[in-house]
Amino acid sequence: MKFAVIQFPGSNCDQDCIAGINSIEGLRAEYVWHKEESLDGFDAIVLPGGFSYGDYLRCGAIARFSPIMQSVLKEARAGKLVIGICNGFQILCEVGLLPGALVRNRSLHFVCEMVNVRVEVADTAFTRGYPVGAVLRIPIAHGEGCYFADEATLRDLNAYRQIILRYSDPQGRIVPEANPNGSIENIAGICNRAGNVFGLMPHPDRACEARLGSADGAKIFRSMLQTISAGEARAA
Amino acid sequence: MKVKIVVTPKAAVLDPQGAAVRDAMQHLGMPEVREVRVGKYLEIEVDGKNGDIEKRLHDLCRDLLSNPVIEDYELIEESK
Numbered sequence: 009m010k011f012a013v014i015q016f017p018g019s020n021c022d023q024d025c026i027a028g029i030n031s032i033e034g035l036r037a038e039y040v041w042h043k044e045e046s047l048d049g050f051d052a053i054v055l056p057g058g059f060s061y062g063d064y065l066r067c068g069a070i071a072r073f074s075p076i077m078q079s080v081l082k083e084a085r086a087g088k089l090v091i092g093i094c095n096g097f098q099i100l101c102e103v104g105l106l107p108g109a110l111v112r113n114r115s116l117h118f119v120c121e122m123v124n125v126r127v128e129v130a131d132t133a134f135t136r137g138y139p140v141g142a143v144l145r146i147p148i149a150h151g152e153g154c155y156f157a158d159e160a161t162l163r164d165l166n167a168y169r170q171i172i173l174r175y176s177d178p179q180g181r182i183v184p185e186a187n188p189n190g191s192i193e194n195i196a197g198i199c200n201r202a203g204n205v206f207g208l209m210p211h212p213d214r215a216c217e218a219r220l221g222s223a224d225g226a227k228i229f230r231s232m233l234q235t236i237s238a239g240e241a242r243a244a
Numbered sequence: 245m246k247v248k249i250v251v252t253p254k255a256a257v258l259d260p261q262g263a264a265v266r267d268a269m270q271h272l273g274m275p276e277v278r279e280v281r282v283g284k285y286l287e288i289e290v291d292g293k294n295g296d297i298e299k300r301l302h303d304l305c306r307d308l309l310s311n312p313v314i315e316d317y318e319l320i321e322e323s324k
Contacts, residue, residue, distance in 0.1 A: 065308070065309070066311055069308060069311065070308075073308070101313075102311065107313075108313060109311055109313040109314045111253075111257060111258065111314055112258075112259075112260055112261060113260070114258060114260050115260070116260050116261065116264055154258065156257055156258070156313070156314055157313075158256065158313075190258060190260075
């Protein structure tokens with residue numbers, strides 16, 4: 009099964025994504041330069057972390073107009089799995105595939121640390137390897153990861169079970185002290201209404217091997233693999 | 245034609261940068277400062293003045309220059 013990792017000018021976690029995904033049996037990841045226009049032959053799409061276009065104007069604001077994004081939009085609407093990590097999450101919000109936006113961390117600090125996130129919905133294309141309430145250790149590294157959505161959007165996100173991950177303490181309690189960036193309702197990751205587009209600030213690509221601190225992130229990619237294998241998402 | 249565009253965070257959006265600037269101003273002897281919101285200011289020069297330039301500028305303000313989810317914008321046209 010083949011995953012595309014989109015490279016924008018300024019992406020810097022593209023190699024982490026390639027290494028993380030390639031470490032999983034049954035998965036192969038390949039770079040796709042943002043000026044390409046086709047994603048034919050790929051079973052899933054990964055928008056990696058980094059600082060596309062230097063974060064000029066707003067994070068992800070310019071990357072969303074890259075040529076490849078037309079294809080990402082088309083494939084996402086056709087039901088292919090799309091995961092946006094960190095800067096990739098910001099791009100998915102800017103392009104309108106996910107609701108809300110990511111703004112400056114409440115602390116104003118760039119936060120680079122291991123955090124705990126709780127799985128809120130387990131039967132998704134991205135979390136089928138986890139039970140509800142499972143606590144994952146996955147690192148974050150961002151300055152603009154404070155999730156914001158207006159009240160109506162937030163109501164919908166909750167009603168349609170689109171909030172997939174929340175920052176928690178190691179026991180799985182959703183408390184303010186576990187919130188590293190000021191995100192509304194401790195939101196760390198959300199999906200679209202259809203459930204095939206997922207954005208998250210934590211880096212599963214950096215948590216694919218126990219000797220690097222955690223292998224909890226690998227299950228997210230493995231879950232995508234299982235979903236596609238089971239024919240529950242559109243493949244290449 | 246010259247236009248100025250001011251982009252500001254919406255009232256409901258947290259502006260920690262503004263809060264830090266407010267704190268610094270208070271610290272520097274101006275306790276009267278109640279609130280600071282930090283936005284962006286763009287100066288844009290445009291060739292010509294076709295009928296639809298203003299509409300296209302507004303379109304780009306919404307699509308690119310600001311994010312309507314978190315920001316408001318104001319477009320000011322300079323007469324000369």
